[in-house]
Amino acid sequence: MTQLLTRPGGGPASGARLIRTRPMRDPDFGSPEVMTRRGWWLVVLNVLIPGSAQVLAGNRRLGRFGLGATLLMWALVVVGVLTALLWHQALLWLTLGGGWVSWLVLTLIQVLCFAYVALWIVLTIDALRLVRLVRTKTYAKIAIPLVAVLVLALCGSATATAANIVGSSRTAISTLFGSGGPSLPPSDGYYNVLLLGADSGQGRDSMRFDSISVVSVNAETGKVTIFGIPRDMPNVPFSPGPMHDAYPNGFQAHPDDTCGWGSGINQLTNAVQDCHTGTPYYPAVKGHPWAPSIEATRDAAEGVLGIKVPYYVFLDMNHFAQLVDALGGVDINVKERLPEGGPPPGSGADDVDTWAIGWIEPGQQHMNGDTAQWYARSRYTTSDFDRMRRQRELQEAILKQFTPQNVLSHFDALATAGTELVDTDIPQDKLPEFIDLMMKAKQQPVQSVELTPAGGVDEFNPDWNQIHQMVKTALHPAPSPTPTD
Numbered sequence: 001m002t003q004l005l006t007r008p009g010g011g012p013a014s015g016a017r018l019i020r021t022r023p024m025r026d027p028d029f030g031s032p033e034v035m036t037r038r039g040w041w042l043v044v045l046n047v048l049i050p051g052s053a054q055v056l057a058g059n060r061r062l063g064r065f066g067l068g069a070t071l072l073m074w075a076l077v078v079v080g081v082l083t084a085l086l087w088h089q090a091l092l093w094l095t096l097g098g099g100w101v102s103w104l105v106l107t108l109i110q111v112l113c114f115a116y117v118a119l120w121i122v123l124t125i126d127a128l129r130l131v132r133l134v135r136t137k138t139y140a141k142i143a144i145p146l147v148a149v150l151v152l153a154l155c156g157s158a159t160a161t162a163a164n165i166v167g168s169s170r171t172a173i174s175t176l177f178g179s180g181g182p183s184l185p186p187s188d189g190y191y192n193v194l195l196l197g198a199d200s201g202q203g204r205d206s207m208r209f210d211s212i213s214v215v216s217v218n219a220e221t222g223k224v225t226i227f228g229i230p231r232d233m234p235n236v237p238f239s240p241g242p243m244h245d246a247y248p249n250g251f252q253a254h255p256d257d258t259c260g261w262g263s264g265i266n267q268l269t270n271a272v273q274d275c276h277t278g279t280p281y282y283p284a285v286k287g288h289p290w291a292p293s294i295e296a297t298r299d300a301a302e303g304v305l306g307i308k309v310p311y312y313v314f315l316d317m318n319h320f321a322q323l324v325d326a327l328g329g330v331d332i333n334v335k336e337r338l339p340e341g342g343p344p345p346g347s348g349a350d351d352v353d354t355w356a357i358g359w360i361e362p363g364q365q366h367m368n369g370d371t372a373q374w375y376a377r378s379r380y381t382t383s384d385f386d387r388m389r390r391q392r393e394l395q396e397a398i399l400k401q402f403t404p405q406n407v408l409s410h411f412d413a414l415a416t417a418g419t420e421l422v423d424t425d426i427p428q429d430k431l432p433e434f435i436d437l438m439m440k441a442k443q444q445p446v447q448s449v450e451l452t453p454a455g456g457v458d459e460f461n462p463d464w465n466q467i468h469q470m471v472k473t474a475l476h477p478a479p480s481p482t483p484t485d
Contacts, residue, residue, distance in 0.1 A: 024056040029135055036140040039131035043148045046127040047155070050120055053127040066123050073116055092432030096173060099428060106170040113163035117156045124152045164412065172415040173428060181425035186219035187308040190475060191434070193217070193426070194298050194312040195226075197320075197376075197391070198290075208266045209293075210317070211376075211391050214301050214309055216475055222440025225474050226395065227305055228388050228450040230459050231266035237303035237464060242281040243272075243296050244303070251300065265300050269293040290314070304451070306468035307475075311426045319421040320376065321369030323398070326413035330372055330397040334362050339381055340374040352381060385452045385459075392448050399442065449474050 024041070028034045038057075045052045051066020083091045094105050128148055133141050197211030212229040235250035243251075253263040254271065261270035272281050272292045285291040294312055302309050324330055339356035360375055367375060376394050379387045407414060426434065451457040451467060 029132070032135060032137045035132060036136040036144075039133070039136050039140060039144045042127050042131055043144055043151075046124055046148070047151050050123050053130060054123065058126060058130045062123070062126065066119060069116060069119055073112070076112070089432055089436065092435060093429075095169070096435070097429045097432040102428070103170060103174065106166050110163045110166040110170070113159050113166065117159050117163075120152065120156055120159075124148055168412050168415040172419055173431070175419045176422060176424060177426060177428040177431065181311065181427055183427045183429050184310045187310065188475070189219055190216045190307070191219055191311070191437070192307055192309045194294075194301050194309050195315070195395075196294065196297065196312060197315045197317050208269050209297060210266070211315075211388070212265060212297065212301070213392075214305055214307070216307070217434075217437050217441065219437070221444070222437040223444050223447070224441045225447040225449065226392060227471065227474075228392065228448065228452070229265060229301060229304055230384060230388065230452055232262075232264040232384060233304070233451065233459055233462060234263040234265075236265045236300045238296075238299045239302035241299045243268075243299050246281070265297065265304075268296045268300065272296045304462075304464065304467060305471045306464075307471060312424060313426070314423040316421055316423070317373065317376070319417060321373040322417040323414070323421050324367070324369035324372045326417045327398065327401040329366050329368050330394065330401060331364070331366050332372070332375060332393055332397055333364050334360055334375070336382070336386075337362055338375065338378040340371075340378065342380060385450070385454060388450060388452065392446075392450075396446050399438075399446070402438070402442070447474065 023034065024038060027038050042053045042057060045056070049067065050070045051063045051068070054060065054063025054066060056063075080091065093102075095102055128145055131144055133144065136144065193215045195211070195213045195215050196209045198209045208231075210231060212231055214227045214229070216225045216227065217223070235252065237250050238244035238247060251263055251265070251268070251271070253267075254260045254275070256275075259270075259275035261267040261275065269290065273290070280292065282292045282295045285295050294314060298309050298312055338360040339352050339358075340360065341355055341357035343352075343355045358374075360371060360378070365371070372394060376387070376391050378390075449455060449470060451462065451470075452459055456470075457463075457467060
């Protein structure tokens, strides 16, 4: 390419000091100072506007391709931000709740991120070639490539991390919600979700639900009310269905010594799965291995509370610690000293000092996953009612930890823990609405209604009409009287 040379003031170039009018493409190769300054500019341009260095000083075709890709990425980011600010439900549907559409969108985003990182690496290497390091000052021979590589590593790793988050989201969503149930509207203004906790760890002879509660979320305000059902509550009624047909007067104990069960609600697994040998109570249910027990407990929760419970979330407490660790721990104010561990089978719980593997001391604590799990499990020195209270405290503490910053910074660990910990029949198309409600819920206190003596309920001789009225009052309180003049 012909180099254009002029002298100050115009006119013939002979006999005058030449000035290069295109210093980026046709620099003074003999001046280390000029080449160093040019090299820094090329590196800065490659960082700020990838592709511009090639347009100004190298292969214009490659530069135009890089500029086009950069402008496309910026445009997509701007559109995404504007959509999140002005029409966030549409963004949530496209990325989370749209079924195969969400899968396709997330896959395209991931592919574009990785492709752009690869292009950026090519552009950076080419920009360093254009710098002509051998002609720069001595310090620049090391400083320029070092800065270029460091900036590429920081920006490229951020883009690659975003791509990994997108991929983890796609996998977690398809795993957790791929086989969800039908999408249903709120019932009487609320989404009611059965929350079950059980431990599938080594040594458990069955999957009895240690924690049973119903989370009611106001479909407009996001206000959360948790109804705690004691696991030993006896003779529970059922909503219409196979268990109501089998036990029209409430759940009863089984007299058989070889395969018996008590009348407590957490004994339903024995009656429905472990010991039942006749026609299946819920032959059509699929999904979780303990789905029949979950369905029976759902029918019981509806009978106890007098409300519809269309969805469930099952938490395998054997993986609970993993979730808490992924969130960075939880803050709990411990009311009393609690032992970690449990007595050997048949030994009783009297001599706690001989079997406790550790202690959770009273006071404000930041708990890791293992400590939080024992805080939820510990029951040998306290009552089931105390354990229910501690489990509610943990639920609220975990909800507080689900901030956008915390979720993004621990996303891969959370996605992995979530797929191992959680099983649910919440359909994928409900995710945008539920996430929106969860963000509203974080701004409000959680209301807890425990069906225990402390809550005004005789656990072992409950009045179901009283409980139904308690639920109605909690979910639909009477409006405050208007002050009169």
